Amino acid sequence: MRLLCHNMLQCHIKGVVNGYPLKIEAEKVETRETDYEPDFLRHIFPRIQWDALREAAAAMGVDDLPESVSEEMLEDESFLKQFHHALLEVHLEQGALVCPETGRKFVVSDGIPNLLLREDEC
Amino acid sequence: MIASIKRTTFHRDVYEPAEDSFALVDALVAHQQTWQHSPPRLCLEVGSGSGYVITSLGLLLQQLGMAVQLLATDINQQAAAATAATLAAHGVWRADVVLCDLASALLPAIEGLVDVLVFNPPYVPTPDDEVASGGLAAAWAGGARGRRVIDRLLPLVPRLLSARGEMFMVAVHENDPAELMREMEAAGFEARVALQRKADEEQLTILHFKRQQPHFPAKRPKMLSV
Numbered sequence: 001m002r003l004l005c006h007n008m009l010q011c012h013i014k015g016v017v018n019g020y021p022l023k024i025e026a027e028k029v030e031t032r033e034t035d036y037e038p039d040f041l042r043h044i045f046p047r048i049q050w051d052a053l054r055e056a057a058a059a060m061g062v063d064d065l066p067e068s069v070s071e072e073m074l075e076d077e078s079f080l081k082q083f084h085h086a087l088l089e090v091h092l093e094q095g096a097l098v099c100p101e102t103g104r105k106f107v108v109s110d111g112i113p114n115l116l117l118r119e120d121e122c
Numbered sequence: 123m124i125a126s127i128k129r130t131t132f133h134r135d136v137y138e139p140a141e142d143s144f145a146l147v148d149a150l151v152a153h154q155q156t157w158q159h160s161p162p163r164l165c166l167e168v169g170s171g172s173g174y175v176i177t178s179l180g181l182l183l184q185q186l187g188m189a190v191q192l193l194a195t196d197i198n199q200q201a202a203a204a205t206a207a208t209l210a211a212h213g214v215w216r217a218d219v220v221l222c223d224l225a226s227a228l229l230p231a232i233e234g235l236v237d238v239l240v241f242n243p244p245y246v247p248t249p250d251d252e253v254a255s256g257g258l259a260a261a262w263a264g265g266a267r268g269r270r271v272i273d274r275l276l277p278l279v280p281r282l283l284s285a286r287g288e289m290f291m292v293a294v295h296e297n298d299p300a301e302l303m304r305e306m307e308a309a310g311f312e313a314r315v316a317l318q319r320k321a322d323e324e325q326l327t328i329l330h331f332k333r334q335q336p337h338f339p340a341k342r343p344k345m346l347s348v
Binding site for chain 1: 163164189191193197199202203206215216218219220221222223226227228229231232235
């Protein structure tokens with residue numbers, strides 16, 4: 001699971017109001033290089049929850065993302081490369097995603113987050 | 123090039139690529155040229171099973187030189203693992219697989235971001251109580267008229283798709299494809315039959331829904347100067 005995906009995931013247990021962002025507990029993180037595509041980064045940037053990305057990246061050992069960001073930074077290649085790396089190159093292979101409200105843990109195994117709910121959670 | 127069956131992972135609890143999967147991929151292949159004008163950025167397959175379809179879509183777009191990001195969901199753990207394995211076996215790395223019901227875990231964040239949505243639903247008419255029984259049955263058991271899962275996803279489509287978004291889905295005669303088209307038209311989509319094929323005991327239809335584009339008034343003919 002890459003942080004692009006993490007940035008979109010939330011806990012949807014019935015009745016939960018603050019199920020976002022899921023806190024990452026990393027056990028195994030892998031880094032895989034992928035093509036740098038600034039057009040995609042500029043396209044997706046307005047939809048990325050920056051604080052969630054920054055916190056998730058830090059939990060995965062990537063702690064160089066700036067605290068605050070603006071559209072102008074999308075012209076800065078060194079920023080784009082940091083953004084690219086955090087969003088698309090760092091994979092959570094084993095670990096868990098924790099709901100900030102209930103503490104419910106969703107296991108991530110072999111890179112696949114399990115967001116299935118139990119019957120009593122639907 | 124599309125996904126190869128040899129490198130597609132499926133076993134006892136995962137739906138094996140079959141005529142319906144092939145028809146869906148054929149419809150995507152036939153459509154690929156139109157993506158050259160406006161490359162999709164994000165594609166989502168709901169219920170990706172073996173991963174044959176999303177992998178094929180990823181390969182098609184890769185060959186067109188497009189850096190598209192892929193997301194796949196499945197409700198069956200074995201199927202989600204199979205999707206990830208099939209993507210990896212074909213070197214399609216710009217992809218994530220999520221184990222969840224439909225797109226539930228991705229909403230609302232993914233709203234308006236999906237450029238291409240692909241859906242091969244459990245479409246076989248069965249008693250309703252077979253629908254949520256898990257495992258392989260989740261891949262085909264569709265309840266009354268085969269519509270139980272289809273009718274849960276379609277209302278989400280206007281939320282999922284981007285302004286230029288489109289959807290390809292498999293339906294069979296028993297699902298009443300004409301009715302599905304009318305429903306999507308009423309929700310603001312252009313609907314067409316992308317492909318029709320008679321397979322073993324099934325009349326397969328691949329439906330293509332695309333958001334109606336804002337209407338621009340036709341240019342007025344120029345007045346001839348006298």
